[in-house]
Amino acid sequence: MSPAISENQRAELHKTIWRIANDLRGSVDGWDFKTYVLGTLFYRFISENLTAYINEQERAAGDADFDYATFSDEMAVYGMQSTVEEKGFYIFPSELFCNVRARAAQDVNLNETLERVFKNIEGSALGTESEDDLKGLFADFDLNSNKLGSTVAQRNAKSVKLLDAVGGHAVRRLCRQHY
Template identity: 75%
Template sequence: MAPTTKEAQRAELHKTIWRIANDLRGSVDGWDFKSYVLGMLFYRFISENLTAYLNKNEHDAGEVSFDYRLAADSDAEFARDEVVAEKGFYILPSDLFANVRDRAAGDENLNETLERVFKNIEASALGTDSEDDIKGLFDDLDVNSNKLGSTVAKRNQKLVKLLDAIGDLPL
């Protein structure tokens, strides 16, 4: 059950961030740590925000069982231009935080997956009014950094822990 008071929510957030810090300790310094946590928090937020927006629109249109998270990427393309005009960016269902997190532990190329997702989010705004706002948004979140681990497997282990910790936060 999620904490109900602001103080309890803040304490839960601090506890989770401390757990993430312990998981990344020794490999990521304080500034980089902030970049990873804030970058992943933002990625989760925009994924959930976009999903809620699209689900509400479809539910209001009578498609009450629609869930953007479960849609096929090819079926989701119908809304790209409208969503970018409204939200300033676009994320395919397979690239949503929750879906990437669900596959993370079994993704041997998680670092490459995340890098591709971040580039796709930024590329979705190219040539639009929001391009300057979205461009470089994830530049500080280097998923291929040796600071996360000396091998791809070690980096991916840290990234899985980071995704899980951010995903477990009661936002």
């Protein structure tokens, strides 16, 4: 049961999206902008949703301090199949929105990192009932587009701004209310 979004929360979300628009203005047209923002919002939402789900399962099993976001990818492999069966997708801890965002400013290959993450999310559903739902989900999210900048460094700088804006406090509160 998710509570309705208040007018204040909706206004905060609109301000955040407008701030992102101002940061990307001039380099990204309206449709592409929506693709980047909505794709990033969705990536954050499913990352937080999966983290909450796994944390809840582990805490119910007796590990009160469990935090999936700090778990190793090597250990996370063991729960992948059952999680995909239950949730329809999987994201390794190192590929969660919060962890990619934390490393983004120092990641000179951020465009490649995000492309790999998106490909892995879509690929986690291969051969499952949710495969068609995830296939091509991030296909329009082109991190190598000159619309984000003429160099990889410029494109990555825009991507960092996008991740930081979507990771902002107002958006966090809104995202967490819906799962």
